[in-house]
Amino acid sequence: MRIRDPRDAAGGLVLLLVAVTAAWQLWSLPMGVASKMGPGFFPMAITLALGFFSLALLARWTLGSSVSTAIAAPDAAHDESMADASGLAALRRSMALLGGIIAFGIGIRVMGLALSCLALFFLSAFASRDRRWGELAVTALGLMTFAIVLFIGILNLPLPLWPHGLAWGGR
Amino acid sequence: MASGLFDHLSLGLSAAATPVNLGLCFLGALVGTLIGVLPGLGPIATIAILLPITFYLDPLGALIMLAGIYYGAQYGGSTTAILVNMPGETSSVVTTLDGHQMARQGRAGPALAIAALGSFFAGSVATLAIALFGPLLARMAQSFGPAEYCALMTLGLAGAIVLARGSILKALAMMALGLLLGCIGSDVQTGQPRLTFGLAEIAEGINFTSLAVGFFGVAEILRNLEKTQDRTVLTGKISGLMPTWRDIRQAFPAAARGAGLGAILGVLPGNGAVLAPYASYALEKKIARDPSRFGRGAIEGVAGPESANNAGAQTSFVPLLTLGIPPNAVMAMMVGAMTIHGIVPGPTVMTEKPTLFWGMIVSMWIGNAMLLIINLPLIGLWVRLLRVPYRLLFPAILMFCCIGVYSINASGVDVILVACFGGLGYFLLRHGFEPAPLLLAFVLGPLLEENLRRALLIARGDPSVFIARPLSAVLLAGALTLLVIALLPGVRRKREQAFQEED
Numbered sequence: 001m002r003i004r005d006p007r008d009a010a011g012g013l014v015l016l017l018v019a020v021t022a023a024w025q026l027w028s029l030p031m032g033v034a035s036k037m038g039p040g041f042f043p044m045a046i047t048l049a050l051g052f053f054s055l056a057l058l059a060r061w062t063l064g065s066s067v068s069t070a071i072a073a074p075d076a077a078h079d080e081s082m083a084d085a086s087g088l089a090a091l092r093r094s095m096a097l098l099g100g101i102i103a104f105g106i107g108i109r110v111m112g113l114a115l116s117c118l119a120l121f122f123l124s125a126f127a128s129r130d131r132r133w134g135e136l137a138v139t140a141l142g143l144m145t146f147a148i149v150l151f152i153g154i155l156n157l158p159l160p161l162w163p164h165g166l167a168w169g170g171r
Numbered sequence: 172m173a174s175g176l177f178d179h180l181s182l183g184l185s186a187a188a189t190p191v192n193l194g195l196c197f198l199g200a201l202v203g204t205l206i207g208v209l210p211g212l213g214p215i216a217t218i219a220i221l222l223p224i225t226f227y228l229d230p231l232g233a234l235i236m237l238a239g240i241y242y243g244a245q246y247g248g249s250t251t252a253i254l255v256n257m258p259g260e261t262s263s264v265v266t267t268l269d270g271h272q273m274a275r276q277g278r279a280g281p282a283l284a285i286a287a288l289g290s291f292f293a294g295s296v297a298t299l300a301i302a303l304f305g306p307l308l309a310r311m312a313q314s315f316g317p318a319e320y321c322a323l324m325t326l327g328l329a330g331a332i333v334l335a336r337g338s339i340l341k342a343l344a345m346m347a348l349g350l351l352l353g354c355i356g357s358d359v360q361t362g363q364p365r366l367t368f369g370l371a372e373i374a375e376g377i378n379f380t381s382l383a384v385g386f387f388g389v390a391e392i393l394r395n396l397e398k399t400q401d402r403t404v405l406t407g408k409i410s411g412l413m414p415t416w417r418d419i420r421q422a423f424p425a426a427a428r429g430a431g432l433g434a435i436l437g438v439l440p441g442n443g444a445v446l447a448p449y450a451s452y453a454l455e456k457k458i459a460r461d462p463s464r465f466g467r468g469a470i471e472g473v474a475g476p477e478s479a480n481n482a483g484a485q486t487s488f489v490p491l492l493t494l495g496i497p498p499n500a501v502m503a504m505m506v507g508a509m510t511i512h513g514i515v516p517g518p519t520v521m522t523e524k525p526t527l528f529w530g531m532i533v534s535m536w537i538g539n540a541m542l543l544i545i546n547l548p549l550i551g552l553w554v555r556l557l558r559v560p561y562r563l564l565f566p567a568i569l570m571f572c573c574i575g576v577y578s579i580n581a582s583g584v585d586v587i588l589v590a591c592f593g594g595l596g597y598f599l600l601r602h603g604f605e606p607a608p609l610l611l612a613f614v615l616g617p618l619l620e621e622n623l624r625r626a627l628l629i630a631r632g633d634p635s636v637f638i639a640r641p642l643s644a645v646l647l648a649g650a651l652t653l654l655v656i657a658l659l660p661g662v663r664r665k666r667e668q669a670f671q672e673e674d
Binding site: 117125 | 223224227340341343344347348350351354358360361363365366368389392393396397561562563565566567569570571573574577578581583584585586587589590593594597598599601602603604616620623624627628630631632633634
């Protein structure tokens with residue numbers, strides 16, 4: 001008998017959600033027939049497959065023997081060397097890191113490369129366990145300068161350097 | 172045939188040996204080694220970062236540099252595997268077993284040197300193999316119809332599923348998700364938007380770089396941040412790089428077998444190259460007179476897998492250049508690089524752009540020689556680099572990823588998509604889903620759909636066309652066999668064991 005793995009349930013649920021959303025989006029597209037497929041045919045077939053696989057995952061979870069979860073989850077999280085892998089900590093780290101990337105993505109047009117780099121650096125640093133602000137500031141400024149020299153100075157990529165409306169610098 | 176081979180190679184040599192291209196080859200190999208040494212930054216993310224730079228190069232120079240990054244990373248990954256017991260790249264996981272043991276016994280020097288020499292030797296073998304068999308495959312590919320292409324891609328996807336670690340069901344689900352993500356954007360034939368949720372930014376489809384950097388860069392960093400332990404770098408000076416004659420005598424047959432095995436596996440669609448080091452290690456252990464030496468610093472256990480992974484990395488260019496089908500995610504990035512320069516990968520590259528094709532092949536051989544010369548003296552530098560704490564390294568990696576992704580289309584949305592896919596990728600990784608089948612499926616999806624539609628249009632909707640054409644039937648049978656074998660109870664248990672040893 002297979003041991004029940006809680007990761008099957010969560011993964012299966014999310015994928016099922018994706019499949020349902022996709023099916024809803026694809027509903028209005030013409031399907032066509034096999035000899036003359038419409039735009040909806042292939043994606044809908046894939047969506048059905050994804051739905052099937054996610055249901056199979058959920059079924060596997062339901063039918064598995066429910067041993068206590070401590071044994072059932074051979075997850076790296078239970079390893080001692082990975083003590084900081086609990087769900088909440090992972091979520092906090094993800095928020096910081098992904099927040100930093102999003103800040104860069106929104107910021108690059110608005111506030112330019114220099115400030116976006118700093119924003120990314122300091123926001124994502126919250127994803128790390130130990131932060132030493134001194135060395136972080138030095139590294140951030142150093143790498144920012146390096147990136148500006150390399151990408152704008154040498155490679156001449158069309159990146160905005162400073163916030164809009166500032167007369168000095170910018171392209 | 173033989174004279175043709177030399178003509179081709181000398182044509183390639185004259186194209187690759189210009190000062191600029193030699194410089195780019197050097198740069199690629201060096202950057203590749205650097206990122207191979209650094210954890211959390213693989214060749215996929217690096218190529219994404221450097222893609223905008225290649226706008227300014229000619230097509231051959233760009234491909235030479237990007238190829239250098241790929242095999243350089245394979246090589247750099249083995250340095251950390253030996254010295255730190257931590258594979259810099261997945262390809263060098265096996266090298267940790269005996270390589271690190273050798274280092275502990277004070278034989279880090281010979282281990283590193285054998286890894287380098289083996290890689291160079293394997294690179295030479297693979298270069299010759301590509302030169303010999305590439306044209307044959309390309310000629311065969313010209314007789315391929317849409318049905319054959321469909322079958323070939325199915326085989327590739329089946330391979331990726333079988334080779335993914337963890338549950339097969341999860342790998343299948345990842346493949347489906349990848350195909351679905353590949354459908355996003357306008358339909359090729361009617362131009363109707365599909366799955367775009369009305370967003371103009373993804374009307375042309377999702378940018379592959381965003382997906383790759385999200386899944387392989389960001390998700391990987393989040394995974395690394397879970398570990399509380401810091402890396403322990405083997406301290407003490409590495410003395411005596413040169414292996415003894417006895418080492419070489421022991422290692423050479425293993426390297427030769429590894430190179431052959433790797434070269435064959437690398438050609439297979441569906442990323443056979445990842446299998447190469449495992450297969451080589453298993454083979455060496457099986458034929459060794461005293462298998463108990465393995466895991467305790469057997470030099471064959473370094474020479475074989477290292478040669479195999481390098482040969483496999485190189486021959487994995489074959490499906491891309493001859494069939495136009497990328498066998499793995501790195502090759503998919505190469506498709507991106509080629510598209511930027513208006514090259515359509517496929518059988519015609521070899522005949523219409525012979526300088527490009529042969530120049531790139533020969534540059535790989537030159538690059539491998541460079542790796543040998545530049546890296547053995549630089550090992551001290553790489554070791555020092557490993558001491559840079561991760562808390563400073565990962566924001567730096569993120570910064571370069573973001574700049575790289577933004578520069579490709581000057582699109583902030585692409586950067587935001589990186590965050591989305593990073594989050595999704597991390598969730599999936601934590602729940603035991605391997606991203607490799609997803610990425611390959613994403614790339615192959617549009618090609619698969621196009622060929623499927625065409626094949627069925629020609630056959631008037633009769634699906635038996637896939638079985639009626641012999642080549643397509645063989646390929647599909649191969650795909651089916653792979654999946655069935657992987658699901659057999661005995662094989663399944665063994666497969667799970669093999670992947671567990673990796674962790």
